[in-house]
Amino acid sequence: MKVLKIATAGSVDDGKSTLIGRILYDTKSLTDDKLEAIEEKSRQRGFDYLDFSLATDGLVAEREQGITIDVAHIYFSTRKKSFIIADTPGHIEYTRNMVTGASTAQASIVLIDARNGVVEQTYRHFFINNLLRIKDVVIAINKMDLVDFSEEKYNQIKGEIEYLASKSEYKNQNLTFIPLSALQGDNVVNKSENTPWYNGETLMHHLERLDADDINEVSQVRFPVQTVIRPKTDEYHDFRGYAGKIYGGDFEIGDEVAVLPSQTKSKIKSIHFFDKEFAKAKNGSSVTITLEDNVNVSRGDMLVKVAEEPTITKELNATICWMDKEPLQASQKYYIKHGVNDAQAKITQLSSIIKTDFSGKTDNPSELELNQIGDIQLKLSKPLSVDAFNKNKSNGSFILINPKTNNTVGVGFIR
Amino acid sequence: MNQRTIQVDALESEAIYIFREVVAQFEKPVLLFSGGKDSITLVRLAQKAFFPAKIPFPLMHIDTGHNFPETIEFRDRLAKELGVKLIVRNVQDNIDSGRVKEETGRYASRNMLQTETLLDAIEEFGFDACIGGARRDEEKARAKERIFSVRDDFGQWDEKNQRPEVFDMLNGKIDLGQNVRVFPISNWTELDVWSYIEQENIEIPSIYFAHTRKTFVRDGMIWSADDAVVYRDEEEKVEERMVRFRTVGDMSCTAAVLSEAVDIAKVVEEIRDSSISERGARIDDKRSEAAMEKRKQQGYF
Numbered sequence: 001m002k003v004l005k006i007a008t009a010g011s012v013d014d015g016k017s018t019l020i021g022r023i024l025y026d027t028k029s030l031t032d033d034k035l036e037a038i039e040e041k042s043r044q045r046g047f048d049y050l051d052f053s054l055a056t057d058g059l060v061a062e063r064e065q066g067i068t069i070d071v072a073h074i075y076f077s078t079r080k081k082s083f084i085i086a087d088t089p090g091h092i093e094y095t096r097n098m099v100t101g102a103s104t105a106q107a108s109i110v111l112i113d114a115r116n117g118v119v120e121q122t123y124r125h126f127f128i129n130n131l132l133r134i135k136d137v138v139i140a141i142n143k144m145d146l147v148d149f150s151e152e153k154y155n156q157i158k159g160e161i162e163y164l165a166s167k168s169e170y171k172n173q174n175l176t177f178i179p180l181s182a183l184q185g186d187n188v189v190n191k192s193e194n195t196p197w198y199n200g201e202t203l204m205h206h207l208e209r210l211d212a213d214d215i216n217e218v219s220q221v222r223f224p225v226q227t228v229i230r231p232k233t234d235e236y237h238d239f240r241g242y243a244g245k246i247y248g249g250d251f252e253i254g255d256e257v258a259v260l261p262s263q264t265k266s267k268i269k270s271i272h273f274f275d276k277e278f279a280k281a282k283n284g285s286s287v288t289i290t291l292e293d294n295v296n297v298s299r300g301d302m303l304v305k306v307a308e309e310p311t312i313t314k315e316l317n318a319t320i321c322w323m324d325k326e327p328l329q330a331s332q333k334y335y336i337k338h339g340v341n342d343a344q345a346k347i348t349q350l351s352s353i354i355k356t357d358f359s360g361k362t363d364n365p366s367e368l369e370l371n372q373i374g375d376i377q378l379k380l381s382k383p384l385s386v387d388a389f390n391k392n393k394s395n396g397s398f399i400l401i402n403p404k405t406n407n408t409v410g411v412g413f414i415r
Numbered sequence: 416m417n418q419r420t421i422q423v424d425a426l427e428s429e430a431i432y433i434f435r436e437v438v439a440q441f442e443k444p445v446l447l448f449s450g451g452k453d454s455i456t457l458v459r460l461a462q463k464a465f466f467p468a469k470i471p472f473p474l475m476h477i478d479t480g481h482n483f484p485e486t487i488e489f490r491d492r493l494a495k496e497l498g499v500k501l502i503v504r505n506v507q508d509n510i511d512s513g514r515v516k517e518e519t520g521r522y523a524s525r526n527m528l529q530t531e532t533l534l535d536a537i538e539e540f541g542f543d544a545c546i547g548g549a550r551r552d553e554e555k556a557r558a559k560e561r562i563f564s565v566r567d568d569f570g571q572w573d574e575k576n577q578r579p580e581v582f583d584m585l586n587g588k589i590d591l592g593q594n595v596r597v598f599p600i601s602n603w604t605e606l607d608v609w610s611y612i613e614q615e616n617i618e619i620p621s622i623y624f625a626h627t628r629k630t631f632v633r634d635g636m637i638w639s640a641d642d643a644v645v646y647r648d649e650e651e652k653v654e655e656r657m658v659r660f661r662t663v664g665d666m667s668c669t670a671a672v673l674s675e676a677v678d679i680a681k682v683v684e685e686i687r688d689s690s691i692s693e694r695g696a697r698i699d700d701k702r703s704e705a706a707m708e709k710r711k712q713q714g715y716f
Contacts, residue, residue, distance in 0.1 A: 003425065014470075015506070019545075031689070031690055031691050031692040032690045032691055033691050033692055034692055056555065056558070057555075058557060059556065059575070059708060060708060061574075061575060069575055070559050070574070070575070070577060071559065072551075072555065072558040072559055073551040073558050073601070073602065074558065074620050075551070075552040075604045083600060096579045097577075099579060099581060100579045100580050100581055103581040104582060104583070108572075163522075190482070193495055203506035226432070226435040226436060226439055227435050227438055227439045227464075229465060229467070229468050230466045230468065231468040231469070233467070233468075235467070236468075238465045239467060243433045243435050243464070243465075245428060247429075250633060262440075271421065272466070272467075273421045273423060273463070274462070274463040274466050275467075276419075276421075278419055278421040279420065279422070280420040280421070281420070281421045281422075282420060282421065283422075284422070284423070284425060285421050285422055285423045285428055286423060286427075286428040286431035286432050286464070287421060287423075296585060299439055311487075323429045323579050326546045335472050335588070337586060339584065340436065340439070364519070377660065378574070392581060393582065394583070395585075397581070397582055397586070399581060399586065399640055401586055401588055406586070406588040406589055406590065407578055408578045408581075408586045411579065411581045
């Protein structure tokens with residue numbers, strides 16, 4: 001069965017954790033012991049309803065404050081599909097954790113509190129979904145029970161989001177609007193009688209229908225070498241296999257390949273997976289490949305098909321989402337991790353800060369602060385083999401690591 | 416030559432990718448092996464990641480001294496068959512030397528004491544990456560865990576300040592003294608693990624299958640009465656029941672479940688229909704709302 005990875009986003013108190021709890025409850029995915037624990041805790045806290053956020057807010061600090069701080073990964077299945085939901089924080093301080101959760105998602109749910117409409121965090125979440133090129137985005141207009149299930153209110157919010165979408169440069173996104181009440185269960189799993197004016201599907205019905213394709217839409221095959229396998233046993237004395245995961249396309253025996261960055265040419269001799277050999281390996285497979293010629297290949301090198309080569313470069317233009325308290329400043333040095341490859345990187349220019357309401361850019365800022373998104377230029381200590389992010393997500397993204405703290409401080413999208 | 420096309424299941428491919436990142440990024444990795452189904456699954460995935468080479472790191476078991484004998488026998492045999500080094504460190508040694516104090520009474524367990532022995536062993540061998548079989552679906556604090564989870568030199572997890580982990584780029588850079596806990600099967604569910612064991616025909620210890628055992632009931636849970644380490648009041652009546660174990664922890668905190676599942680296909684079926692979560696039978700999680708989070712902050716898995 002295919003797995004659909006979904007991320008949630010929304011402002012504080014928009015009800016993300018409650019929505020997930022409601023989905024788990026209405027799809028009967030909560031086991032008896034977990035449900036009993038939620039009932040017990042809700043009673044203890046004096047609530048006259050079940051506090052479903054208790055199912056997902058796994059940290060003490062989250063339960064104390066009633067907010068989600070870090071991503072929780074929730075797993076459940078219906079008869080039609082398996083799901084992984086990344087329940088991500090809404091608080092602006094934890095935007096980086098939202099990016100963490102959303103980076104591997106195939107679909108995203110943006111929650112909006114019907115009473116408040118589109119707020120600053122909505123812009124940010126909508127923008128990040130666009131930046132990450134998430135194809136299917138559900139705009140869940142929540143707490144409809146608190147606005148008397150007003151069709152007018154729903155249409156007003158829908159219009160505002162459609163206006164935002166019209167300004168985004170990512171045009172392949174599918175937007176779906178659903179009015180719901182996570183607390184009461186309207187249009188989550190079961191169709192609501194309170195919204196007779198809404199002809200669309202329930203949230204779960206919609207999610208069950210979505211295709212769970214790979215996050216790469218279309219691209220050419222990329223094989224970054226993770227490690228070289230040399231058993232040096234009697235049986236496999238001369239075995240030299242390149243272990244890695246295939247991104248974006250397929251490889252078969254006999255394919256002419258280029259080893260990057262050296263651009264040495266060879267042919268695929270064999271494809272191994274555990275104790276078996278295969279003629280062809282598909283996108284997403286972690287395999288071991290041998291080549292016909294005894295060429296020099298090491299970790300960080302990349303095998304690609306001849307004539308499908310990416311750009312080999314020591315300079316990058318990228319959009320970056322900054323995730324560290326210490327701001328990014330031009331002329332600073334970082335480690336760059338591009339897939340499994342490492343290099344040193346110097347920020348040569350911080351060109352602009354991008355406003356997340358699509359209203360433009362601030363040019364030549366002095367620094368980029370936590371949770372801001374900007375355009376930068378980088379100089380690299382060695383050449384990397386890269387694609388643009390909109391061509392190949394895995395080969396078009398990178399992270400920056402602060403050499404002093406070893407922390408991951410930014411995620412970049414190559415333009 | 417097999418002409419088939421390989422398209423490895425996404426979860427298996429992800430786990431293999433993670434194993435290879437560990438070996439490429441760290442000097443001294445170790446696989447924490449309890450003899451349970453999750454760590455047995457890890458061993459198979461590690462074999463696949465590096466074949467035809469051998470698994471390039473040792474296995475380590477933190478033995479509480481209260482493990483099921485079936486598990487210990489299985490552990491030793493598996494390590495021998497794989498030709499992989501097995502390190503065993505015993506909680507009993509720390510109890511004997513007075514470094515840790517054993518609990519007493521009806522809920523006494525050595526589970527918490529493992530942390531100290533684990534941290535000692537990490538320091539003794541200088542391990543910088545400890546691979547474990549924890550899954551995010553097990554427990555709500557574990558649902559928050561990164562795949563590469565940095566621990567400081569006290570083994571502590573700073574749950575409020577975790578590194579962002581985007582796409583599948585894993586940042587293994589650490590300072591001397593820190594270590595990374597690595598969870599290759601983070602995204603697997605209990606059912607995924609059982610289905611994989613069935614599909615791969617992997618051998619597991621016999622206690623996972625239904626068998627007749629002397630048991631008693633306390634707080635609605637079924638405990639093994641065969642083993643002297645499980646505290647039992649005299650009025651707690653021993654009866655023979657057909658049971659199996661869903662997790663393999665320390666005997667003193669792992670309860671059995673009534674079961675008729677005598678083979679792997681029946682186990683998979685039973686898990687699919689179960690209305691109780693896996694850790695519902697673990698008394699160590701029931702100590703408080705935050706039992707797992709607190710243990711993890713102190714260096715537990």
